[in-house]
Amino acid sequence: MINSSFSPKKYFLLFGILFSIFSFAQKKFTIVLDAGHGGSDHGANRYYGDLGTVREKDITLSVVLKVGRMLEKNKDYKVIYTRKIDEYPSLTERTTLANRSKADLFISVHVNANTKTSPYGTETFVQGPDQNKTNLEVAKAENDVIFLDEKDREMFASYDPKSPESLIALKIQQSKYLESSLLFGSFVEENFVKRDKRFSRGVKQQNLHVLRLNAMPSVLIETGFVSNYDEAVYLASEKGQDEIAESIYQAVLSYKKALERNGSASAPREVEKPEEKPLKNDFRILLMSTPTKYTSTDPALKGLNYILPIKENGMYKYYYSTTNLASVRDNNLKTAKDAGFRNATSISFVPNQKLGVGYYRLELAVTAQKLSSNSYMLNTVKDITRTKENGKFYYTYGRFSTLEEAVKMQKTLEDKGIKNTVIEKVLK
Incomplete structure (x- = not known):
């Protein structure tokens, strides 16, 4: 005899509970x-x-x-x-x-x-x-x-x-x-x-x-x-x-x-967060702006890696890391401040943006004496431009319309052993 109080709805509910328990x-x-x-x-x-x-x-x-x-x-x-x-x-x-x-x-x-x-x-x-x-x-x-x-x-x-x-x-x-x-x-x-x-x-x-x-x-x-x-x-x-x-x-x-x-079939998991959407622009952390040129291992950079120096109007601006994710940008900013750069700030860069007037070039070296013709750099890179300002010799190379092009060439030269170059923004 079928109990009329046992409706199909209750049956499916019970089945669902039992199925869930069995599946687990x-x-x-x-x-x-x-x-x-x-x-x-x-x-x-x-x-x-x-x-x-x-x-x-x-x-x-x-x-x-x-x-x-x-x-x-x-x-x-x-x-x-x-x-x-x-x-x-x-x-x-x-x-x-x-x-x-x-x-x-x-x-x-x-x-x-x-x-x-x-x-x-x-x-x-x-x-x-x-x-x-x-x-x-x-x-x-x-x-x-x-x-x-x-x-x-x-x-x-x-x-x-x-x-x-x-x-x-x-x-x-x-x-x-x-x-x-x-x-x-x-x-x-x-x-x-x-x-x-x-x-x-x-x-x-x-x-x-x-x-x-x-x-x-x-x-x-x-x-x-x-x-x-x-x-x-x-x-x-x-x-x-x-x-x-x-x-x-x-x-x-x-x-x-x-x-x-301990009542757990596996270790606890974090609740999955929604996927973060990339920002329209890239962000770098500006650490400082100074007339002094530092090498990548200089103590002034406080041990931070992935520094991009950009020279502009005679000043060297040191940027730390790059990302198009807001969470990473905020973490990078906190890292910079924790490292001692209390005035660090995030700067927006439009990807592949061409300069309205002017261009980028690479500053390969700044020396007190003119480089010898046997210099590895001079014999490795062709069409280097040499100028003299305030008693120093400046060796520069290339003409790039975007920052990304300059960074790519910078890495190419670094692979050839020419390191500590600086990207320079030339406005005309």
Whole structure:
């Protein structure tokens, strides 16, 4: 007998609730496995007569594939690989893949190296400020690969992990997924010690590009030192790779159980913000205007990078960074003021705007004595103009209708070894 009070509307409502609960229960724990380096980037490597060349990219790929196969046997996990073959995905592609997949955990596997042969052991890094100066070489080794890829050069062009502005930005976001990352890292290192009888150098915080942009708990695991012969033998062996993979796999199981005990299937996520629309104009931060010409490393610039000097009416104006996003502009302004430029202000630049009257040129050098005919600059750049004013010789080059054209030529000359040039606005 059908109960008349059980209407179709109530039925569909109940079905919807049950479906939602079932869907949540069935949601797989998504893990992105990243085999460090790859393709033309061999990573750390050493040649040993009996072993041949032991390469980081081969070890990391083998370990990651082993971890992945273990996880894929469990229906609760979804595994995404940044690479499954010998290729080089850019660091941008690796982090973008993880973020778009809404992953619950990002694991990047690497192999360590040192100029000395004695260091050995494992260590796991999570995103954060440098805690130990000895970690800087690890960061440099992993971050340097960023310059192998065009996309990475664009993405990270305005990022220097040692600059004041980067450290300020890092302080804002360093704790976002820190606790969860540290928890997983501790499981990894504990397994290396207890299961594999390895020496652990601990879980450390480090400012690493492949972790910095991830919107999820993330770790970078250094599985051992290829520069240490005994560890190189272990890392290159099937037995060693199996043990490393098993320890990482068991750490994932322990981590997921710990989250479930705390009533969360995954780490908390930030509420997605609406995409910011670009502004019509570009914005640079004017730091100061002075008759003094500074080089890019002069202390007067207070350690800030990506400075564009523009000379106008005999004054050098120093502009910091450039963006067409309001949030980035405001952050750049705050960074400049935090660095000591209290009167810094944002200036609007119309992209590709031609000067109504006048043009841009490059001031290549200002010298007290006339340059020798053997000067590298004079022999590298043709059609340089030399003038003498107030007892000094000014060497200038080119005639450009837009600032962008002048910047492009400036970079071309810098690639040829001619540095510290200044763009000059000539009004007539």
